[in-house]
Amino acid sequence: MNLAFLFISALTVAGGVAAVALKNTVHCALALTIAFAGLALLFLDLGAQFAGFAQILVYIGAVAILVVFAILLTRGSETPKDGVYSKRWPAGLVIAAAVFAVLGWAILQTAPRLGQDSPAPSVSVVQIGQALMTRYVLPLEIIAVLLTAALIGAVIVAMHEHGRHEKEEVK
Amino acid sequence: MLEKLDQIFVLLLHWIVGFLPAFLRPATSVVLCVVTIVCVFPALFAICVLLERKGLGRIQNRFGPNRVGPFGVLQPLADGVKSLTKEDIVPLSADSVVHFLAPVVLVVAAFLGFAVLPMGRNMVLVDMDCSLLFYFAIGASTELSVFMAGWSSRNKYSLLGAMRAVAQMISYEVPLLMSSVVVVMMTGSLSLVKIVEVQNQYTYGLPHWYIFTPWGFAAFVLYAIAGTAETNRSPFDLPEGESELVAGYFTEYSGFKFALFFLGEYLAMLSISGLGATLFLGGWSAPFQFLSWVPSWIWFFGKMMMSIAVFIWMRGTLPRLRQDQLMNFAWKFVLPLTLTNLFVAAVWRFMGEGWPRWVVCSAIVITIYTLMCQAGMRRKHLGPRTYRYAE
Numbered sequence: 001m002n003l004a005f006l007f008i009s010a011l012t013v014a015g016g017v018a019a020v021a022l023k024n025t026v027h028c029a030l031a032l033t034i035a036f037a038g039l040a041l042l043f044l045d046l047g048a049q050f051a052g053f054a055q056i057l058v059y060i061g062a063v064a065i066l067v068v069f070a071i072l073l074t075r076g077s078e079t080p081k082d083g084v085y086s087k088r089w090p091a092g093l094v095i096a097a098a099v100f101a102v103l104g105w106a107i108l109q110t111a112p113r114l115g116q117d118s119p120a121p122s123v124s125v126v127q128i129g130q131a132l133m134t135r136y137v138l139p140l141e142i143i144a145v146l147l148t149a150a151l152i153g154a155v156i157v158a159m160h161e162h163g164r165h166e167k168e169e170v171k
Numbered sequence: 172m173l174e175k176l177d178q179i180f181v182l183l184l185h186w187i188v189g190f191l192p193a194f195l196r197p198a199t200s201v202v203l204c205v206v207t208i209v210c211v212f213p214a215l216f217a218i219c220v221l222l223e224r225k226g227l228g229r230i231q232n233r234f235g236p237n238r239v240g241p242f243g244v245l246q247p248l249a250d251g252v253k254s255l256t257k258e259d260i261v262p263l264s265a266d267s268v269v270h271f272l273a274p275v276v277l278v279v280a281a282f283l284g285f286a287v288l289p290m291g292r293n294m295v296l297v298d299m300d301c302s303l304l305f306y307f308a309i310g311a312s313t314e315l316s317v318f319m320a321g322w323s324s325r326n327k328y329s330l331l332g333a334m335r336a337v338a339q340m341i342s343y344e345v346p347l348l349m350s351s352v353v354v355v356m357m358t359g360s361l362s363l364v365k366i367v368e369v370q371n372q373y374t375y376g377l378p379h380w381y382i383f384t385p386w387g388f389a390a391f392v393l394y395a396i397a398g399t400a401e402t403n404r405s406p407f408d409l410p411e412g413e414s415e416l417v418a419g420y421f422t423e424y425s426g427f428k429f430a431l432f433f434l435g436e437y438l439a440m441l442s443i444s445g446l447g448a449t450l451f452l453g454g455w456s457a458p459f460q461f462l463s464w465v466p467s468w469i470w471f472f473g474k475m476m477m478s479i480a481v482f483i484w485m486r487g488t489l490p491r492l493r494q495d496q497l498m499n500f501a502w503k504f505v506l507p508l509t510l511t512n513l514f515v516a517a518v519w520r521f522m523g524e525g526w527p528r529w530v531v532c533s534a535i536v537i538t539i540y541t542l543m544c545q546a547g548m549r550r551k552h553l554g555p556r557t558y559r560y561a562e
Binding site for chain 2: 024026027030033049050053054056057060061062064065068069072124125126
């Protein structure tokens with residue numbers, strides 16, 4: 001519980017709260033980015049450099065941009081004055097609470113097994129790479145195939161619409 | 172003596188820090204390094220702008236700036252004073268907070284990249300285990316600032332420019348990363364310091380730079396293309412195409428905020444050149460063994476400025492691409508080539524020492540390149556170029 005941890009966690013929580021509470025959708029997305037950045041800083045604070053930078057690269061560099069693009073390309077940046085609150089927010093609250101409960105339960109289960117004063121593991125990038133290429137090579141490959149399939153699927157969806165438009169134009 | 176000249180900045184730092192009590196030393200040395208970076212690179216930015224305007228003037232058969240000082244060398248100072256004294260106009264409908272934050276985020280992200288570049292022997296601010304990953308992570312967050320600038324201006328030109336810029340930067344980030352991965356595969360480390368150290372060896376007086384291998388040469392060319400697109404430079408300068416979009420995502424910025432965007436663009440150029448020099452051109456190592464007495468930082472900054480000269484030359488020479496050409500080029504040409512280059516690098520690694528791997532790897536690179544070019548030409552129904560002259 002040092003000062004850096006308190007500051008970073010306050011930033012992360014503030015970003016998360018702002019992402020839910022702000023009215024303009026693009027502001028929400030930008031606030032979410034702050035939460036992502038805070039999470040990356042938490043990883044760095046814990047000494048997990050690789051996870052921290054991967055978090056920045058993937059979440060700020062790609063996911064945030066994707067969110068923002070999706071907002072702009074689907075409905076335009078104009079949002080109604082009373083915000084975009086859904087009427088079914090209790091359902092969302094229940095799901096969020098359930099996810100939090102599962103994660104909390106998992107963490108509490110592993111805590112006693114490690115013991116209170118076990119030293120923090122120091123993992124170098126080389127070790128992560130070797131683990132990914134030897135022990136965890138199957139999950140890695142499965143994720144690669146899954147992502148490629150998703151990519152091809154997205155391309156096919158886009159191509160189909162394009163083809164239909166052309167046919168309509170010909171008619 | 173020469174060794175002292177090589178380490179002059181490191182020695183200077185130790186000398187200054189030596190005056191302070193021990194508990195202040197680490198913090199002070201970090202602050203001094205940061206201040207140096209924050210001063211040196213804007214100075215280089217001023218030099219680059221002047222060089223660019225002069226060089227473009229030469230290429231376009233005119234003088235370029237020649238009014239302020241002898242040969243116009245004080246032009247950057249005049250520009251700086253002008254941008255500081257100009258009125259800062261924020262559009263009435265603009266989102267003022269995001270509009271203010273965008274240039275700040277851009278410049279901060281652009282400066283952070285320099286933290287991990289080794290600019291000379293023992294001259295690196297942060298030497299960490301995964302500095303290359305840090306560089307790319309920070310580079311990815313500049314896209315968000317570009318989007319923030321375009322969206323918050325509430326201007327159609329700005330928004331179109333931002334959309335173009337972000338789409339382009341995302342598309343070319345993939346080949347940029349993929350072409351650098353080859354270097355990581357060969358070095359076995361993500362640390363830029365280690366990458367330079369591996370290249371700083373000589374056989375028969377010639378350096379072990381990665382550009383002098385088949386896969387390294389291919390990766391360097393692909394990196395240069397992707398890096399040019401990533402920094403929104405001509406011929407990939409669609410996001411700020413003056414003839415179509417006024418100025419793209421920074422149309423609504425004036426005064427010093429505009430200058431910050433300008434600074435951010437040139438800092439990105441400088442840092443991507445520096446990273447290219449580090450990855451493929453041996454960083455601070457000398458091009459020949461008999462030249463290794465020259466201070467290491469001269470080589471690094473020399474290589475950086477050479478890349479800037481090439482950037483300026485390309486801007487004066489090449490016409491701008493069209494949006495569909497840009498995207499097709501990224502996804503159908505550059506990306507497949509980077510993927511094959513990964514394969515070539517793996518072949519190189521597992522064939523071991525000796526001349527056969529040179530032959531095999533060069534053959535694969537040249538064959539794939541030729542086949543892809545021919546396929547592309549056939550798809551576009553393009554034949555050999557013909558010229559018609561007036562008679």
